Amino acid sequence: MFSSLRFFRNKPILPGFALSFGFSSLYLSLVVLIPLAALLMYVGDMSWPAYWAAITDVRVLQSYRVTAAAAVYSTIAATVIGFILAWIVSRYDFPGRRLIDALVDLPFALPTSVAGITLSALFIPEGWLGRWFALFGWQISYAFPGIVVAMLFTSLPFIVRSVQPVLEELESEQEEAAATLGARQWQIFCKVTLPALMPALITGASQAFIRSLGEFGAVIMIAGNIPFKTEVTSLMIYVRLQEFNYAAAAAIASVVLVASLLLLFLLQLVQTQLFQKDAR
Amino acid sequence: MFKTILGAITSFALLSGVSSVSQAQDKPILNASYDVAREVFSAINPKFQAQWKTQTGKDLRIDQSFAGTSRQAQDIIQGKKVDTVTFNQVTDIDILVQRGLVNKDWRKAFPNNSSPYYSTIAFLVRKGNPKHIKGWDDLVRDDVKLVFPNPKTSGNARYTYLGAWLYANEKFNGDQGKTKQFVGKFLHNVVNFATGGRGATVAFAQNGQGDVLLTFESEVLNIASSDEFKAGGYEVVVPAVSVLAEFPVAVVDKVVDEKGTRQVATAYLQYEYSREIQLLLTTFHYRVNHPDVAKVVADRYAKVRLIDPTKVLGSWEQIQQTHFASGGVLDQLLSQR
Numbered sequence: 001m002f003s004s005l006r007f008f009r010n011k012p013i014l015p016g017f018a019l020s021f022g023f024s025s026l027y028l029s030l031v032v033l034i035p036l037a038a039l040l041m042y043v044g045d046m047s048w049p050a051y052w053a054a055i056t057d058v059r060v061l062q063s064y065r066v067t068a069a070a071a072v073y074s075t076i077a078a079t080v081i082g083f084i085l086a087w088i089v090s091r092y093d094f095p096g097r098r099l100i101d102a103l104v105d106l107p108f109a110l111p112t113s114v115a116g117i118t119l120s121a122l123f124i125p126e127g128w129l130g131r132w133f134a135l136f137g138w139q140i141s142y143a144f145p146g147i148v149v150a151m152l153f154t155s156l157p158f159i160v161r162s163v164q165p166v167l168e169e170l171e172s173e174q175e176e177a178a179a180t181l182g183a184r185q186w187q188i189f190c191k192v193t194l195p196a197l198m199p200a201l202i203t204g205a206s207q208a209f210i211r212s213l214g215e216f217g218a219v220i221m222i223a224g225n226i227p228f229k230t231e232v233t234s235l236m237i238y239v240r241l242q243e244f245n246y247a248a249a250a251a252i253a254s255v256v257l258v259a260s261l262l263l264l265f266l267l268q269l270v271q272t273q274l275f276q277k278d279a280r
Numbered sequence: 281m282f283k284t285i286l287g288a289i290t291s292f293a294l295l296s297g298v299s300s301v302s303q304a305q306d307k308p309i310l311n312a313s314y315d316v317a318r319e320v321f322s323a324i325n326p327k328f329q330a331q332w333k334t335q336t337g338k339d340l341r342i343d344q345s346f347a348g349t350s351r352q353a354q355d356i357i358q359g360k361k362v363d364t365v366t367f368n369q370v371t372d373i374d375i376l377v378q379r380g381l382v383n384k385d386w387r388k389a390f391p392n393n394s395s396p397y398y399s400t401i402a403f404l405v406r407k408g409n410p411k412h413i414k415g416w417d418d419l420v421r422d423d424v425k426l427v428f429p430n431p432k433t434s435g436n437a438r439y440t441y442l443g444a445w446l447y448a449n450e451k452f453n454g455d456q457g458k459t460k461q462f463v464g465k466f467l468h469n470v471v472n473f474a475t476g477g478r479g480a481t482v483a484f485a486q487n488g489q490g491d492v493l494l495t496f497e498s499e500v501l502n503i504a505s506s507d508e509f510k511a512g513g514y515e516v517v518v519p520a521v522s523v524l525a526e527f528p529v530a531v532v533d534k535v536v537d538e539k540g541t542r543q544v545a546t547a548y549l550q551y552e553y554s555r556e557i558q559l560l561l562t563t564f565h566y567r568v569n570h571p572d573v574a575k576v577v578a579d580r581y582a583k584v585r586l587i588d589p590t591k592v593l594g595s596w597e598q599i600q601q602t603h604f605a606s607g608g609v610l611d612q613l614l615s616q617r
Contacts, residue, residue, distance in 0.1 A: 057606075058615060117482060124487045142472050142489060225430060225473040227614040238475065239432045242350045243606055244357075244375060 039257070042250035054248040055255050059227055060236050064255070067233045070144065071212035074151035079205045081152075082159025083197075089160070090167040104160045107153055116150055116221025123149060123222070142224030147232060150218040155208035162204035163197060170196055199271055206267045210260045306332075308341035309363040309541050309548065312352040314435060316477055316499055317366065318344075320564050327560070328551050332544070340544060348476060349435055356381060356532060363536050363545040366529045366552075368496075369435040370596045371604075373530050386530040389546075395526035396552035397566040400586055401436070401443040402497035402522070404484065404504060407513035411491045415519040416447040419492060420465040427490035429480045430473040431610055436525075437480075440494045441467075441603070441610060443523035446587045450521065464613040485509045492517075496525060501565035518582035523589060527566070 043051065054060075088094075089101050107115065123130040123140035133140050140146050170193065178188045216234040223230040233256055240249035313321055325342045332340045345352065345360075349367040353375050356362050365382075367373055376382040387393045405413050411424055419426060431437040441463070448462035471490045474480040481503055484493035493500070497518060504514050529549045536542040551557060558570035562577045593599050603609045 059611070117479075120483070121487055124489070126488055141487065142483065220475050221479060224471065225475070226470070227473075235475070239430070240606070241354065242348070242433045243604075244350070244354065245606060248606065 039250050039253060042247050043254050046247050046251060050247070051251050054251040059231065060233070060252060062228045063231045063233045063236045066144070066147070066229070066231060067213055070147040070151055070232070071209050074148045074155060074212050075205050075209040077148070077152050078156045078159050078208045079201060082156050082204065083163055083201065086160045086163040086167055090164050104157055107157055112154055112215065112217030113221055115153055116218035119149055119153060119218070120146065120222040141222055142230070144230055146222040146224065147219050147230060150222045151212035151215055154215050154218050155211045158207040158211060159201070159204040162207065163200045166197055166200040202267060202271060206263060210263065213256055213260060306336070306338045306340045306544055307539060307541055308343055309545055310343040310345060310361060311364045311366060311548070312345045312356065312362040313366045314349045314368045315346055318346050320561070321366070323560055324552065324557055327556065328548055331551065332547070342548070348433065350433070361535050361539065362532050363539065363541050364529065364531055364549055366527065367435075368525065368527050369438065370526060370528050371600045372435070373528055374596055376530070376532065381532055381534045382530050383533045387528075389531065390529060390549060391553055392569050393526065393528070394530060395528045397527050397558070397561045397568050399496045399498045399525045399527070399566055400518075400522040400584060401440050401494055401525065402500045403517040403519070404493040404495070404500045404514050405517055406491065407515065409515050409517065413492055413517050416444055419444070419469065420462060424469060424492065425471045425490040426466070426469045426492050426494060427472050427480050427484040428470065428494040429476055431604065433475045434477060436477055436495045436499065438604060439496070439523050439525045442589050442599070445603075446523055446589060446592060447519070447521055449592065450587070460609070460613060464616055467613050485512055485514065498565040518584050521585050521587065524586040
């Protein structure tokens with residue numbers, strides 16, 4: 001606490017601190033904090049019963065379930081696939097490696113609704129990819145799995161981009177040392193590599209999960225948006241906006257926001273608890 | 281490098297500044313429209329600009345904005361400086377009235393309740409009409425699956441819902457219970473509620489969802505004859521009875537008074553009633569009221585008896601409250617599982 005205060009008394013050696021700090025706080029206020037405050041202001045105008053009614057409407061409740069379930073599935077899938085992608089890109093040198101590396105970021109560049117339309121065309125029962133699932137009687141587009149696919153697409157880069165730098169930094173000496181001590185390959189992976197990657201994996205997964213909770217553009221294009229089956233929470237917010245019911249929209253948005261914040265906080269806690277103990 | 285870019289920007293700014301001074305120019309106006317109006321207004325605007333030039337000798341820039349009309353109304357409420365609105369929803373102009381942006385007598389400002397053209401809800405079915413869809417009754421059959429956007433987020437879907445409701449209401453002589461049952465079945469036959477008209481078209485025509493796409497007759501005819509979807513051989517079915525869908529226009533009084541553009545904005549909307557534009561509108565498959573034009577194109581439209589929702593269900597405000605508000609009849613029917 002005091003050590004951090006001392007920081008302001010001794011001028012940092014690197015010049016330009018005041019300017020860059022001022023800029024950062026101004027930027028954060030303008031782009032992040034003020035919109036958040038405006039959101040809370042809309043909510044603040046509501047009475048408690050009105051707020052409660054807005055966030056516990058049966059269709060909205062069901063949309064939380066749909067959104068959370070889809071986000072869980074997509075995050076699990078994204079973590080596995082993202083890990084493998086990060087692994088091959090950082091551990092092997094093969095022709096086309098840089099191409100794959102660049103492709104990973106594509107979901108960030110593509111407007112998400114375009115991604116949604118394209119995915120929905122691919123995953124219809126007659127589509128290039130959907131036909132293989134149709135063999136098992138699985139409907140992807142315009143059904144629940146479609147939501148998972150859309151979320152997976154938009155959240156995959158988060159995993160890859162948080163795991164990859166750590167994997168690259170991770171020195172092979174540790175693994176080699178484990179090998180000379182007689183560890184089998186899977187033992188090396190589970191006991192040496194994976195623990196070192198855990199914080200990055202958790203960070204990436206939580207970012208992916210939170211991104212999925214709020215994803216709108218890609219999801220609504222592929223979900224089918226049938227009440228009680230495939231309506232996601234961000235759609236319910238959009239519907240409330242269309243009804244000019246800004247307060248109710250803000251109320252539902254606040255639920256998503258609080259859920260995301262709680263999750264981030266919890267993860268932070270788990271991470272410090274778990275990994276600082278290990279480090280000691 | 282930096283200097284050259286700066287120089288280029290400055291000279292560009294100077295050039296454009298000079299060119300705008302050298303010609304007599306009116307203040308640009310901004311027209312806000314519904315999503316699928318792009319082609320229509322890219323055809324109308326140059327014609328009006330030419331006419332304005334011969335009339336006043338001044339150049340006029342018309343800026344256009346396209347989005348769902350509820351979205352447009354939100355933007356205007358939040359301060360977007362829109363001079364004229366050309367919507368497909370009366371209720372989205374009414375909300376502007378409530379917020380004091382549009383005069384409450386706007387329906388009387390232009391002919392035909394300020395609706396220069398109109399349409400109705402029609403069906404698009406697959407090649408050869410394999411499910412033999414003829415009218416609304418076929419749409420509640422168990423073996424028929426429908427595609428139309430969410431009535432909460434799309435104007436044409438609100439008319440679609442009202443079309444089914446008005447049909448059932450007549451069929452059951454106003455029996456509320458039976459009407460609700462009919463419309464509930466109708467809604468549960470929907471396999472995909474896109475958020476907008478375009479998403480529904482893609483789901484039906486490109487991705488093969490459902491047996492029937494419901495939207496404005498104009499849009500249905502446009503899709504069937506478009507280069508993009510012509511190959512699909514889709515067929516248009518116009519039911520014998522359907523809903524009157526007005527396309528209302530209004531001057532946004534507060535904005536035009538602020539900007540001093542009332543005259544040009546009014547002239548712009550009035551121009552939509554001219555013979556030339558009415559004829560042009562029919563090429564986009566809208567129905568028009570201009571007596572000459574209507575006579576000339578009469579054989580291009582299917583015979584249909586149109587029911588005006590406000591004659592049966594009360595004012596648009598009442599319809600909005602009863603059916604489309606949060607917890608209204610639409611929500612109730614969708615909540616039945």
